[in-house]
Amino acid sequence: MVLLGRKREQAQIEALIAEAxxxxxxxxxxxxxxxxxKSALLGHADQLAEGLQRLHGTGIETxxxxxxxxxxxxxxxxxxxIGAxxxxxxxxxEGAFGLATAPPDRFLIGLAALSLLTELAEDGPLLVLVDDAQWMDRSSAEALLFTARRLHxxxxxxxxxxxxxxxAPGVPELRLNGLDRQAASDLLREHTPGLGPAVRERILATSGGNPLALIELPRVPDALPDVQEPLPLPRRIQEAYEARIAVLPPDTQTMLLVAALDDxxxxxxxxxxxxxxxxxxxxLGPAERAGFLSTAGGRLSxxxxxxxxxxxxxxxxxxRVTVHHALAGALNDDQDADRRAWHLAAAVTGRDEPIxxxxxxxxxxxxxxxxxxAAAAALERAARLTPTLAERARRLALAAEAAAEAGALEHAQILADQVRRLGDDPLTLARLAGLxxxxxxDRGNVHDAHRILLDGAASIADVDRKEAALILLDAVRNAWYLSDPAAVAEAAARLAELPLTPEDGMDGFVRAARAMADFLAGDLxxxxxxxxELIAVAVAVPTGMTALRISVCSLAGISGDFDNGLAIAQSVIEECRAEGMAGLLSLGQVVLAIHQMYLxxxxxxxxxxxxGxxxxxxxxxxxxxAHFESAMAMxxxxxxxxxxxxxLAERTIAHHEAHPVATIVGWAEWALGLLDLGQGRFEAALERFEAAALGPLRHQIMPIYFAPDQIEAAVRLGLPDRAAEPLTRFESWATAARHPWAxxxxxxxxxxxxxxxxxxQQHWEQAARSHAEANRPYERARTDLLHGEWLRRARRxxxxxxxxxxxxxxxDRVDAAxxxxxxxxxxxxAGETVAPGAPDLIALLSPQELQVVRxxxxxxxxxxxxxxxxxSxxxxxxxxxxxxxxxxxxxxxxxxxxxxV
Structure with missing residues (x-):
């Protein structure tokens, strides 16, 4: 199949199919x-794939x-x-397609789609063509784009x-522009050879090289606008189609309308x-003969x-209203309930509670x-049809929550604002507070987020104490990310004041919130x-409560209990992998990577x-x-x-400037200081550590953990006075933490x-004894290096x-060059000849190769x-x-x- 003026594009597609x-x-x-x-190029790909397996899909606007x-x-x-x-x-x-009732993880569906296509590809190369992708429902688009990004x-x-x-972020693109004049002229001549010069020039000028315009506009010359009053090109083509429809028999026009509104x-x-x-x-006959409809395979297109x-x-x-009523009446099976509801909603002209x-x-x-x-769209439309204000507000609130779950945060905000203007039901408004x-x-307005959450909890504290408690826990967490001691303390105090009972199951959360406030206040x-206590409970729970165990794993990182934190994180990730919980898996991988780094x-x-x-x-x-990149920077x-x-660190810091989350940027700042220390740039390292310890991180765990690096930089510069404060900082934490490595x-x-x-000498000896009880080889090597330097200077x-x-x-083993x-x-x-280290074969593997090999x-x-x-x-x-x-x-x-290892 030769497409005029598309040699470069055809070559790119041919290369892609050859790779498959x-x-x-x-x-x-x-x-x-x-x-x-676009569709013509898909057709070209389809013809090239003779002998290959092929799947065809399309987005349908309705x-x-x-x-x-x-x-x-x-x-x-x-x-x-599917069973394979x-x-x-x-x-x-099965859940996504309505074949089972199990609620699926929306990210897992993308993986399942990849696996299913891979299963099919075991029988030979596979070409998958999706036309009009802009009209795919969002759920399908997410799944297929996930698949596209993970093909290998x-x-x-x-x-x-x-x-x-x-x-389609992360997927390569091929942009099509209009045909050049020569190709456009050739195409016009091929499809409409008898045009006069004036009409030909007018069409060439009007079409902008759009192939469909070159083919369709000459069929209805009267549909072309005056050159002085140009319309957008798709509108011109659409009007040409409308003119062609107008000359079809009335029944055929009705049949076309029914087909157009069918979904x-x-x-x-x-x-x-x-x-x-x-x-x-x-x-149907005249519509098919005119090229408007096809009934191939029992489907209308x-x-x-x-x-x-x-x-x-x-x-x-x-x-249109009449046709929607007719379509709703034709959809009488239970499996068509959703389509019927949408057609009825399109046909109604006022409020209608049953619809x-x-x-x-x-x-x-x-x-x-x-x-x-889809849920957000249905709920929003339902709200517009709802007669009573309170019920309308409730449905809009549900629509806002669904929109947020779908990742449409801007639209969720619009819906939430509408709810606040509609009603004053405290439970509905409080539900929206969390959203x-x-x-x-997510927009970076973290201080606003904190106040919204506090106000939302206060509005229902007397009505639903547990819901208020959950909102306050969100406020504690957000304030922790801000590294704001006063905000954490305020939210924790309000949480403690709620009249919660043991049946609410919130006691551990209340203690954890108070503890987080104490930590930021320096009361270690x-x-x-x-x-x-929470870490011990999480270690004893091998499965379930996944999100809670991830949070406890983060607390293990703060308290220095890296071994238990690692064990919790690994069990969480095993569960996420087994159950396909992709959304939580990446969060578990964040805490796992950090614990692996610390160890x-x-x-x-x-x-x-x-x-991750x-x-x-x-x-x-x-x-x-940003979390992953900060750990990678370390x-x-x-x-x-x-x-x-x-x-890596600069990208993380830039992210922090837009979204001031102190817990993300901490490792990036530490990484830059550690880089200077390792390269012997002691003054730069000391200045960075000191600035970080006084900045947004000052209440977080990172300044405690990088205090030993800050002390080393000060000592190497001969400035022990500047080591006094970080020593006090680390000492107070280590005394409270009670870990041998600390x-x-x-x-x-x-x-x-x-x-x-x-x-x-006494301190070096005690350091060696404590290291023997701990599981942190890199830190022990750092101690051995400094001790060895000290011994050499002492002529030992x-x-x-x-x-x-x-x-x-x-x-050498950990590649700390x-x-x-x-x-x-x-x-x-010290007088020893040092042979080069043996080649490290593991270092030759990429991170993913290492995971696969293990x-x-x-x-x-x-x-x-x-x-x-x-x-796959x-x-x-x-x-x-x-x-x-x-x-x-x-x-x-x-x-x-x-x-x-």
Whole structure:
């Protein structure tokens, strides 16, 4: 198939399909205005894929409010393969398509779609074509874009054709512009050879090179506007279609209107609805012959979306109302309840409680299928039809919540504002307080969010104490992110004043809130014991209460209990992977990466953060991306990757400027200071640590944890006076925390500041004893390095070499290059010849290759690994293929004999 003027675009699509035939995957959005040739390029791809498996889907404008309608249309031919997917994914797709009642995770549905396409691709390369993607329902679009971003080595080519309103971040794009004059002239001559020169020039000028305009406008010359009064090009084409419809028989015009207002292309429904209007099936013939409709495969489809628009637009309002009534009457099965409700809503001219109730029921069903955008639309329309103000406000509040769940925060804010103007029911307004607080927080208005939450809780404290408590917990958490002691204390005090009972199950939360206020106020002796109690409870709970266990894991990071925090985080992630909870998985990965970082398991931290960042990117969690990048900046600092560290940290700091969340930016500031310290830029390191300790972070845990680095920088500059304050800061926390590793680091700091050799020796010895009880090899290596330097300066070279060798071994193992280089330099100064370190094979693996290899070493199959890592089995196979030569192995069984830590 040759498309005039599209050689470059055709070549790009041909290359994409060739990659699929070679077992690689790719996705592409073909973007442009109506009629520009997007569908023609999809048709070209379809012809090229002769012999390949193919799936065809399309977005239908009138189906945009039906959850997963477009995804179901696309995947319907493959549903017999659903049973081959991991159980959580099977349940997710069945729930999305209304085949089961299990409520699916909306992110898991995207993974299930990827797995289903991958399952199909096992039989050979697969081409997936989605036309009019801008009209897909939001749920389907999210699932398919998630799939598109995670394609790798499955042999799948996924092409979308869409207008500019279709947002597809992370997916490559091919933009179509108008044909050049030569190609436009050739196309016009091919389809309308007998045009006179004046009309030809007018059409060429008017069309702007739009292929559909070049084909359609000459058919109805009177529909062309005067050149002096130009209309937008799609409108010109639409008017040309309207003129062509106007000359069709009246019954055919009615049949076209019924087809245009139908939302599923169901031929039987359209014919039955037309029959209620006195129009027989024979009216389809002229529409088919004129190229407006196709009835192939028992489904009705328009030759072009603008034909549907033209058929609906030219009808009077009363005609459309009559047709919607007829369509509602033709949809009499229970499975058509949602479509029937929407048609009735389109036909009603005033308030109507029964129809509003039917739409609310449709919204409930949409929510059960994770169709939050569809639920929001149904509830908003239901509210407009609701006669009473209080009930209207309730439905609008539900619509606002659903819109927020769908990620449409701006629209959720508009709906919430409308609710506040409509009614004064305290429960409804309080429900909205949590939503409005979340929206304000996401917009960066964190102080506004706090006040909204406090006011919302106060408004229902006497009506619903538990709901008030939940709102106040949100206020505590938001104020914690602000690092605002007064705000946390205020919210915690209000929470404590509520007349809660043991049956409310809030006692632990109240104590935790009070403890968070105590921590920010500096009262560590009161703050840490409640944290320890909650950690012990979370360790004892292997499953369930996932979000709560993640929060407790964060408390473990604050109290320094990294071993238990790591165990909780790992159990949470195992549960999220097993159940396919993608939304919570990325949050669990944040806390896991941070605990791995603290424990010196830097490769693990990078692997976790890399996977988590990609997942957070795929599902639009911008705050989480910043969290991951701040942790990655810390690891880059330890490893001496200066450019990576600065880029990651600066992005995190820029995010903080727009969204002032102190807990995110803390690691970025620490990372930049640690980078300077590792590179020997002690003055820059000290100044950064001092500034960070006095800034927004001053009440958070990071200034406590970087205090030893700040002390080291001051000592190396010969400025012990500037180490006094950070020593007090760390000492007060370490005394309250009671962890061996903290005691070891505290003695290290005291040794650096000791007044004489005997005092220093005592602290070095105590540091070594405490390190022996702890599980923090990197911190122990830092102590060994400083102790070894001290011993060498004291001319105790033999003893110094023992410490320095131990430090070097650890630094090499964790790839802490600047610190390893310093240990080597000290060893050389102590008179020891230092051989280069043995090559580290694990360091040759990418983070994802390392994850795949570790799971493969346990005996897990590719399919099980894929389900855990939210990949396809073929991508897993690709990673193993690349990893084996790097590790010097040829079989999976050899992996079990390697040290992959």
């Amino acid at each position: 035939k070679d077992g690689r995957s790719a996705s592409l959005v073909i973007r442009g205005e109506p009629g520009i040739g 189906e945009a409010e039906l959850p997963f309608a477009a995804l179901h249309l696309l995947l319907r031919p493959t549903l017999d393969r 997917l991991p159980a959580p994914q099977t349940r997710a797709l 080595s499955e042999g799948i080519a996924l092409l979308f054709a869409a207008r500019d309103t279709f947002h 599923a292309g169901d031929l039987d429904v359209v014919v039955r609805a037309a029959g209620k209007l006195g129009v027989g099936a024979g009216a 328009f030759g072009h979306p603008l034909m549907r628009t033209a058929a609906a637009r030219r009808a009077a309002y009363g005609e 509003a109730a039917a739409l609310e029921q449709a919204a409930d069903r949409a929510r059960e299928r994770a169709g939050h955008a 409005r607080g979340r929206i304000a927080f 002796d009161r703050a840490l014991p409640p944290f320890r 010196g398991r830097f490769r693990d931290a990078i692997a976790t953060a890399t996977e 960042r990609q997942l957070a990117t795929d599902i639009g969690q911008t705050h989480r991306i 690891v880059a600092a330890v490893q001496g990757r200066e450019q990576d560290c600065r880029e 005691d070891a680091v505290l003695h290290r700091c005291r040794a650096l500041l000791a007044h004489d050799e005997e005092e220093a 070279r033999n003893e110094s070499r023992t410490r320095l060798r131990a430090a070097l071994e650890t630094f 600047p610190w390893a280089e310093r240990a080597r330099a000290e060893l050389r100064a 799971l493969a070493a346990t005996g897990a199959t590719n399919r099980k690994i894929a389900a855990q890592l939210f990949l 089995p073929r991508t897993v196979s690709h990673h193993l293929y690349r990893a084996f030569p790097k590790l010097g192995v040829t079989t999976r069984t050899e992996l079990a004999r390697l040290d992959l």
